[in-house]
Structures are given as structure tokens and as C-alpha cells.
Amino acid sequence: xxxxxxxxxxxxxxxxxxxxxxxxxxxxxxxxxxxxxxxxxxxxxxxxxxxxxxxxxxxxxxxxxxxxxxxxxxxxxxxxxxxxxxxxxxxxxxxxxxxxxxxxxxxxxxxxxxxxxxxxxxxxxxxxxxxxxxxxxx
Amino acid sequence: xxxxxxxxxxxxxxxxxxxxxxxxxxxxxxxxxxxxxxxxxxxxxxxxxxxxxxxxxxxxxxxxxxxxxxxxxxxxxxxxxxxxxxxxxxxxxxxxxxxxxxxxxxxxxxxxxxxxxxxxxxxxxxxxxxxxxxxxxxxxxxxxxxxxxxxxxxxxxxxxxxxxxxxxxxxxxxxxxxxxxxxxx
Numbered sequence: 001x002x003x004x005x006x007x008x009x010x011x012x013x014x015x016x017x018x019x020x021x022x023x024x025x026x027x028x029x030x031x032x033x034x035x036x037x038x039x040x041x042x043x044x045x046x047x048x049x050x051x052x053x054x055x056x057x058x059x060x061x062x063x064x065x066x067x068x069x070x071x072x073x074x075x076x077x078x079x080x081x082x083x084x085x086x087x088x089x090x091x092x093x094x095x096x097x098x099x100x101x102x103x104x105x106x107x108x109x110x111x112x113x114x115x116x117x118x119x120x121x122x123x124x125x126x127x128x129x130x131x132x133x134x135x136x137x138x
Numbered sequence: 139x140x141x142x143x144x145x146x147x148x149x150x151x152x153x154x155x156x157x158x159x160x161x162x163x164x165x166x167x168x169x170x171x172x173x174x175x176x177x178x179x180x181x182x183x184x185x186x187x188x189x190x191x192x193x194x195x196x197x198x199x200x201x202x203x204x205x206x207x208x209x210x211x212x213x214x215x216x217x218x219x220x221x222x223x224x225x226x227x228x229x230x231x232x233x234x235x236x237x238x239x240x241x242x243x244x245x246x247x248x249x250x251x252x253x254x255x256x257x258x259x260x261x262x263x264x265x266x267x268x269x270x271x272x273x274x275x276x277x278x279x280x281x282x283x284x285x286x287x288x289x290x291x292x293x294x295x296x297x298x299x300x301x302x303x304x305x306x307x308x309x310x311x312x313x314x315x316x317x318x319x320x321x322x323x
Contacts, residue, residue, distance in 0.1 A: 017225075017226075018224070018226065018229075018259070020217070020257075020258070020259030020260065021259070023257055023269075023271070024255075024257065027271075029257065029259070029269055030269070030276075030278070031259055031267060031269075034262070036226045036227060036262045037226060037227070102262065103227075103262050105262070105263070105288070106263070106287075106288065110290065110301055110302075110303055111301075113290065113292075113301060114292060114299060114300075114301040117278060117292045117294075117299070117301065118294065118299050121276060121294055121299075
């Protein structure tokens with residue numbers, strides 16, 4: 001199956017893999033939506049498709065984590081971002097495309113950094129906590 | 139009276155910093171100076187105007203922030219205990235970034251009657267990011283990992299955002315003042 005763009009009605013999960021992405025009150029911080037790695041710039045910011053993976057099942061996707069938040073693809077699209085599934089990734093995996101490459105911020109203009117910060121803040125505001133629990137793979 | 143001037147790019151007027159005309163006695167910061175609302179005519183350019191003339195209000199709107207500075211510094215110090223790296227890159231900030239953060243925050247706090255609690259995390263380049271929230275208003279302070287790195291401050295509310303690479307203790311104090319009070323519209 002070729003790469004495809006997710007429909008607006010889909011829900012995706014963003015896994016909270018760093019404790020420092022959470023405020024003390026459990027609110028997800030914008031840092032969870034900054035492109036910190038080249039891989040995330042190429043294939044999109046990693047999310048799981050809720051239609052194929054429950055919030056609980058997200059725990060098996062990473063070595064350790066602190067929570068799971070949901071976002072609606074349609075609302076992500078209002079920020080001029082798209083969510084794509086890329087082959088040969090697992091079918092339940094997708095990536096939010098279009099975020100500025102924050103990991104290269106030394107090469108970005110200040111306005112490009114501002115855009116990265118703005119989008120990260122808006123995505124964080126959209127995110128709804130589904131799971132708040134620390135886990136670590138055996 | 140001393141005057142703290144916001145970075146020019148913010149299109150903000152100066153913020154006056156002076157002793158209260160009549161120091162109230164029933165408030166915890168009664169014996170300390172407070173921020174005053176500036177005269178709008180101090181603005182030099184058309185653009186976003188954050189501060190508007192309004193009655194002086196001397197008490198923070200953010201409840202329970204008396205230990206805000208200590209909580210923020212503790213959040214910075216917690217990063218030092220992290221592993222040096224994780225799958226996203228550096229997890230522990232450089233010693234320069236930590237020292238920069240502590241110095242900046244302490245000096246900014248010396249200009250404010252209350253200091254909001256911020257939350258720190260290590261940046262992708264081993265610098266430090268500190269975020270503050272108050273309702274729809276946010277301030278993000280991003281500090282470089284080395285003297286030749288780039289630091290910046292980003293602010294947003296529900297309608298607009300701004301960014302500056304002028305990061306000084308007085309500009310940080312001004313941003314946190316805005317975070318606390320908003321534009322008083």
C-alpha cells in the first residue's frame with residue numbers, strides 16, 4: 001500500500017516520551033511538538049492512529065513513557081499541517097508533516113523559529129490527555 | 139526612578155519602575171517597588187501594544203506564586219540530574235546554560251514583586267527551555283548552550299505571538315510582568 005494522508009475524522013495519539021514535556025499539572029507542553037530529530041522532519045512527528053491502536057497499546061510502542069494525548073487530524077489540518085502514513089512503517093503509525101525543523105534552529109531565521117514555536121503551542125493546546133502514567137519496558 | 143526598556147522589536151513602550159506613592163501595609167510586597175503601567179504615548183512605533191494605561195495594580199493575579207522563583211530554579215536544577223543523552227539528543231543542559239538561566243532568573247526576579255513558576259526542560263542543543271503559562275498567555279525562554287549560541291524569548295496569547303533574540307534580565311522581567319497582567323485591555 002502506498003503512502004496516504006489520513007482523513008480529517010481520524011484521531012491520532014502523541015506519546016509523551018519525556019517527563020519534561022509535561023507541566024506539573026499534567027498539561028502537555030509545546031516541547032512535545034517540536035521537531036527534535038532529523039527523522040521526524042523526514043517522516044513527520046510520530047503519532048499513532050487511534051483506529052488501529054488504543055492509548056493503552058501505545059505503551060508498547062516506546063521503551064518508556066509518561067502519557068498519551070489525542071489530537072484530531074481535522075484540527076491539525078487547520079494549522080496547514082497534514083498527517084501521513086508512510087510505508088513501510090507499521091499501519092498504526094503516522095507522522096505530522098509540515099512542522100519546521102527545530103533541531104536545525106541554528107540555521108533557521110527568527111521568524112521560522114517563531115513559526116515552530118507557534119505551531120507547537122497550538123498543537124499542545126489541541127492535545128487532550130488520554131493516559132497519564134509512567135511506564136518502562138521490561 | 140529607574141526605567142526598564144523592553145526590546146525595541148516588541149514595539150513596546152518603556153516600563154517605569156518606581157517606589158509606590160503610598161506603600162500599603164497589608165500586602166506582602168508592600169515595602170518593595172512595583173511595576174507601573176506606562177504612558178501609551180511612550181510607544182514609538184505602530185504595532186502590537188501590550189501595555190495600556192490602566193490603574194496601577196500592585197498584587198500579582200497569579201495565585202500562590204510566592205515561591206515561583208524557587209520552583210523555577212528547582213526545575214532547572216532537576217535537569218542536571220538527567221542522563222546526558224536520550225533518544226532525542228542531549229537530556230542534560232550544559233553548565234553554561236544552567237548558570238545563564240540561574241543568573242537571568244534571579245536578576246529578573248529582583249525587578250518583580252511576584253515571580254511566576256516556570257517549567258524547564260533541556261533543549262535539542264543542550265540549552266535550556268523555560269516555559270510559563272497564565273491562561274492563554276505563554277512565555278518561552280530559550281537559553282543557548284554556549285556563549286556563542288542563540289537565545290531567544292517567545293511570547294504568545296490567544297491572538298498573537300512575538301519573538302526576540304534580545305534576552306536580558308530586564309526584558310525577561312518585562313515578559314513575565316506581561317504574563318501576569320496581560321495587556322490590561
